[in-house]
Amino acid sequence: MKIIVTRKALLLFSLIFMYLINFLIKAQPPYPFIKCQNETTYIANSVYNRNLDAALFSLQTTNSGFGYYNSSAGQGTDRANAICLCRGDVERNMCQSCLRDAIFRLRVVCHNQTEAVIYYEFCLLKYSNATILGNNDMARDIYRMQNINTFSDKEQFNGVLQPFMSKLRGEAAAGNSLLKFAMEDTSGPGSNTLYGVTQCVPSLSEPECNDCLEYAINQMSLCCDGRYGVVILMTRCNVRYEIYEFSINSAILPPPPSSQPSPPVTSPPGKKTRPSRTVIFVIVLTVSAIVIASICIFLILRRKKILVKKDNIMDISTIESLQYTFEMVKEATNDFSESNKLGEGGFGSVYKGNLQNGQDIAVKRLSKDSGQGENEFKNEVMLVAKLQHRNLVRFLGFSLEGTERLLIYEFMPNASLDHFIFDPTKCALLDWNKRDKIIKGVARGLLYLHEDSRLRIIHRDLKASNVLLDEEMNPKIADFGMARLFNIQETHGCTNRIVGTYGYMPPEYVMHGQFSVKLDVFSFGVLVLEIITGQKNQYFKIDNKLEFLLTYAWKSWRQETTSNMIDPTLMVESNSLDEIIRTIHIGLLCVQSNVAERPTMASIVLMLNSSSLSLQIPSEPAFFMRSSATVVAASDSENSNQRSSQSSGNDASISDIVAR
Structure with missing residues (x-):
């Protein structure tokens, strides 16, 4: 078969190739x-x-x-x-x-x-502690970044850049008291396009903004002459140019001032006008841009599809270095003997083991006859292997041989949190300082999952039995079999498969399958109230009558009897009472029915670590009513479908068992 390659096709392919090269070599600034x-x-x-x-x-x-x-x-x-x-x-x-x-x-x-x-x-x-904008020392907090690549003809490049940035400087300085900002593009040397931005703090006057931007633009030529891209950041103003488009949403900006249209060009009488080379060039560029845009959209969609595939169909082979042989784990656990068993759950059992180097481990052995668990296993392996935080349980490795699927973690000598706070004897071992440390540690772990890890991660099964305690009673979040991964730009999702534990799940998730980071926030709020009261989020007997934890907490808050909620074994000192009540307040903010009203984990960490911050008044929490065999949401009981038992049908997680 003969393939004919036209000059136009070669031109198109060369344009695409140049675009891809520019895309690959562009350097992103090292933020923050x-x-x-x-x-x-x-x-x-x-x-x-x-x-x-x-x-x-x-x-x-x-x-x-x-x-x-x-x-x-x-x-x-x-x-x-x-x-x-x-x-x-x-x-x-x-x-x-x-x-x-x-x-x-x-x-x-x-x-x-x-x-x-x-x-x-x-x-x-x-x-x-000083006036920020009153300081005219513009170089005090200047920050410069530059692309590593340089234009070959700097003189030609500067001939385009200088008038372009001067134009943007004037437009930004002429802005009003709400916005002093300009963002445009212009044709650069060769086939490049220059994209630029200038911005001032809007409270500056026009001369002040102009002076600041002029200083910043001068810094470009002093530090980074001829570079493909430069960023100059200062508190009062900032400037930037690149050879790629970096705007986020220009549609939200005010429209630029309209310019006077140029007079039409007329042709001499009796002669027909012919398309100029400029028009032809514009048409070619437009068609090329459409083709390139289509290719970019295809690549972006394909990349997103690959990411989603990686999130849901995990490739175990990428972390082979963490793989243990089944025989090695079998020997470490004494052939999975009953004496080494730490507990048992719907997905299998957990055993204590000891490796040949003397290290203690906890082995999660998924049951062979379980109808589910394969995806959870792969999810947990790929996810936890990439996570490193002092408040997350440390993943050591896995084993996957035949029907045997094993997850290996560091051993936690103090088991899980539920074996302390819900035990009438052991709860006395947790004074307020220890409980406060546990609450703050769990909050930091969730903040890492939500905002500081490479992908946004929603745990979806945070509860007392999934918080493990090391020898110093430091908390570590465990069991990521239910976790859901997001791209960092994503904020929420919806599912038909509800997983987790009733009592820890918010109503929008239980009833409609809607989940976001606020799902974990709700679970965290329930956990906070459980830690302080020593009661599970279910009915319990107090003053000879049954009370439901969230109902009881809300009633106590409204009646200003919050101190009555505190676990009597705490032996609260007078200087700790205000701190405990404040923590209850934060817990109630987390379990509000309205998703938008719940704070983010970043705000929660800040509130927990700063007693001087004022807190909003919480609204009514989402109530979960429990009978002996039924769990429903009070706000939508007719849609609850009478789900049975404390845990959902998918809550067969091994983390429900005695902690590792």
């Missing part, structure tokens, strides 16, 4: 950049610390412009000032998400610094 700017520190619970907490907490509600937030708290030398500026094309939800993450990261890295700044691609955050 954090700078603890001075050596002045503050001490915990100081006046400045409380003012800083208050300023950061209220920052999101003090919108002073288009993605610009500022807040202050306190007076004199203890005054705390904070500002956040999101890029002008970033939507509000993404802006606030960036802000929340910036607050958390900055407080962790610069935990006792009075002044600090963090730059992301889409937002910046700075706090200080």
Whole structure:
């Protein structure tokens, strides 16, 4: 078969090839950049610390412009000032998400610094005990990034770049008090397109914005002359150009000022007009752009399909280095003897083992006759192998030989949390300091899963039996067989397969299959109330009558008898009572019926670690009513389908058993 390749086809293929090369070589800036700017520190619970907490907490509600937030708290030398500026094309939800993450990261890295700044691609955050925008030292917190590639003809490139950036500078400086932002593109050297952005804090005057942008643009030529892309970030303003499009949503920006149309070009009388080369060139470029866009969409969809396939059909061969032989595990557990069994659940049993090097392990052996568990096994292997956090159980390896499927974890000598808080004797071993450490540790583990790991991960089965305790009673979240992976841009999903444990699942998930990170938030709230009260989220007897935990907690909150909820074995000291009641308050915020009203784990971690932050008033929680054999949601009992027992039909997780 003879293949004919035309010149047009070659031209098209060359354009596509050039586009792909540019796509592959573009360098993404190393975000985030954090700078603890001075050596002045503050001490915990100081006046400045409380003012800083208050300023950061209220920052999101003090919108002073288009993605610009500022807040202050306190007076004199203890005054705390904070500002956040999101890029002008970033939507509000993404802006606030960036802000929340910036607050958390900055407080962790610069935990006792009075002044600090963090730059992301889409937002910046700075706090200080001095006036932030009053400081005219623009080089104080400057941050420069550049592409490693350089244009061969710098003079030609600068001849395009300088007037382009000057135009953007004027447009941004001429903006109003809500937005000083400009983003456009222009033809660059060769076949390249330059994409640029300039932005100022909107509270700056036009001359102030102009001066700041001029300084930033000058920095481009001083540090990064002729580079394919440069980013200059400062607190007062920022500039950027690239040879690829980096805008998020230009549709949300105000329309640019209209320009006067140029007069039409007329042809001499008696002559027919002929298409100019410019028109032909534009047509060719348009067609090429459509083809390239189609290819890009295909590649993106194909990549997404591959990601979804990897999430649901796990490839065990990619982590062969973690694979143990079945004989090795069999020997370590003494042939899975009854004396080594730690417990048993619907998917199989868990055994204690000891490797030849003396290391203790916990082996999860999935049952051979289970109708389910294969996907959960693969999911847990691929997922947990990539997770590393001090509050997640450490995955050591797996074995997959024939019908035998084994998961191997570090051994937790203190078993699981439910064997302490629900045991009338052992619960006395957990004083408030230990329970508080467990609550905060679980919160940090969930925050890592939701926001700090490579993919957004929803655990979907957080409960007391899935929180393991090491020798120092540090909590570690376990059992990821029910976990659901998301791309970082995804926020929610829907399923027809409900997995987890009733009592820990919110109503939108039980009744409609809708899940998001707020599912784990709800489970965390239930867990908090269980830890403090020592009662399971079910009916229990108190004052000679049956009470349901969430109902009892809400009633106690409304009647201002919250202290009566505290586990009597805690022996609460007077200086701890306020802290415990505040933690109950946070737990009630997590179990609210309205998904949108539940806080994120980033906010929860901040609230748990800062007693000076004011908390919102919780609304009525989602009540789960339990009879001896039925679980229903109070808000939609007719749709509950009379599900039986405490656990769902898919809740046969081995984590329901005695902890490892």
